[in-house]
Amino acid sequence: MFDRVWLNASLATMTGDGLGIVEDGAIATRGEAIAWVGPRAALPGPAAETHDCGGAWILPGLIDCHTHLVFGGDRAAEFERRLGGVSYEQISREGGGILSTVSDTRAADEAALFDAALPRLDALLAEGVTTIEIKSGYGLEVATEARMLRVARALGAAREVTVRTSLLAAHAVPPEFAGRQGDYMRHVIEHILPATADLADAVDGFCDRIGFTAAETDALFQAADALGLRVKLHADQLCDLGGAALAAAHGALSADHLEHSNPGGFAAMAAAGTIAVLLPGAGYFIRETHHPDIAAMRATGVRMALASDINPGSCPARSLLLMLNLGCTLYRLTVAEALRGVTCEAAAALGLADRGRLEAGLRCDLALFRINRPAELCYWIGGNPNAGRVVAGRPA
Ligand code: NIG
Ligand code: FE
Numbered sequence: 001m002f003d004r005v006w007l008n009a010s011l012a013t014m015t016g017d018g019l020g021i022v023e024d025g026a027i028a029t030r031g032e033a034i035a036w037v038g039p040r041a042a043l044p045g046p047a048a049e050t051h052d053c054g055g056a057w058i059l060p061g062l063i064d065c066h067t068h069l070v071f072g073g074d075r076a077a078e079f080e081r082r083l084g085g086v087s088y089e090q091i092s093r094e095g096g097g098i099l100s101t102v103s104d105t106r107a108a109d110e111a112a113l114f115d116a117a118l119p120r121l122d123a124l125l126a127e128g129v130t131t132i133e134i135k136s137g138y139g140l141e142v143a144t145e146a147r148m149l150r151v152a153r154a155l156g157a158a159r160e161v162t163v164r165t166s167l168l169a170a171h172a173v174p175p176e177f178a179g180r181q182g183d184y185m186r187h188v189i190e191h192i193l194p195a196t197a198d199l200a201d202a203v204d205g206f207c208d209r210i211g212f213t214a215a216e217t218d219a220l221f222q223a224a225d226a227l228g229l230r231v232k233l234h235a236d237q238l239c240d241l242g243g244a245a246l247a248a249a250h251g252a253l254s255a256d257h258l259e260h261s262n263p264g265g266f267a268a269m270a271a272a273g274t275i276a277v278l279l280p281g282a283g284y285f286i287r288e289t290h291h292p293d294i295a296a297m298r299a300t301g302v303r304m305a306l307a308s309d310i311n312p313g314s315c316p317a318r319s320l321l322l323m324l325n326l327g328c329t330l331y332r333l334t335v336a337e338a339l340r341g342v343t344c345e346a347a348a349a350l351g352l353a354d355r356g357r358l359e360a361g362l363r364c365d366l367a368l369f370r371i372n373r374p375a376e377l378c379y380w381i382g383g384n385p386n387a388g389r390v391v392a393g394r395p396a
Contacts (some may be wrong), residue, residue, distance in 0.1 A: 002028035002047035006039050009053035012374050013358035014060055014344040018336045019374055027358060032392035034364045056387050060356050061130025061365030063346035064320050066256050066277050068311035069134045070117045070148045073104030088286040089238060092210045100174040101312050105138035114150045119290040121155050124140060128367030128386045132161055133350055135204055137168030142195045145169050149199035156286040160396035163351050167200035170212055170220050185216040189223040197227050202253060206234040207243040214241050221250040230351055236261040236318040248272040254349040259288055263296040270302040275349040279309040280326035294331050305349040306341030324378040335375045366390035
């Protein structure tokens, strides 16, 4: 006897190395976990509660493994300047960009940050997201970094979703450390990191020519390693500083962006089990013409995830489904790569071994879609075919 069963559905289980399709399938649960998955005709027993999916498709609950969901203000005025020809990098060098969001975020209290982030979270949940990573990085001081991380966890308590937090204090140099980048990185390592470690599941950094050097990032990662925190990295977004290989050398969960990374970096990531997180929305929105080298990624066998990168500067995108389309259109991902990128590979990018596939024993997080074939999730631009979520075995 099962607790619940979902049937009259097609399944994309993500088992094996493709979509793992089961037509006319069933998923049965006990408690929070999947107890059985397979063709409906082989379902071994009855359930206390039966859900007829009316022919919908079921995927593992979607996982957005890279977001900056919590921030104050917006950067629509900066966007207008960029429309006039000023580049994202130029605005950053003038002291705008990330730092303008830092001043808006420092000025916002916990309730204001929560209220601004909640509708953004709800937009993602409405598309079938059941797990989300949320970074700090717009505080760049203990109090505001901690506030952002507390708000991220409060969002997870307010909604049926798992939130994983990442400390991104090494995102930019705050105004009070202007011209003293090395001193700020020491401040991150000696003060911000120890003071906020309890609120963070991982440590992230921005290694780039408008971010931190490889040596500074290496020092940050050594400090994170010493605290037992896993690391991840915004790597090689605007130029190749060897971020991919650096992340791999620290056994990072993921290296993200990777527009300018070299094939040697991908080989190191593949060997270390570091996931490549692709963020096509950011490439699109800052009009980056240099795309990540997907062919080299495939050749090295590095695993690829796909995420929204929702943030006020480089990607104000309140949609993960849109990233499926952008990943396929801009980067020529296959449908299987894109859909695995927001399910099983995204779970790996967060170090979560209990989800991302439809498989007995895993947590029962599901996303239901009213579509005729999985490719539709990558094909439509706009609109939302989500027909429900299941979180830890319960309809959410
Ligand atoms: O992932 N590259 C650094 N961080 C963000 C953008 C942050 C911002 O512009 O506010 C990103 O693209
Ligand atoms: Fe980011």
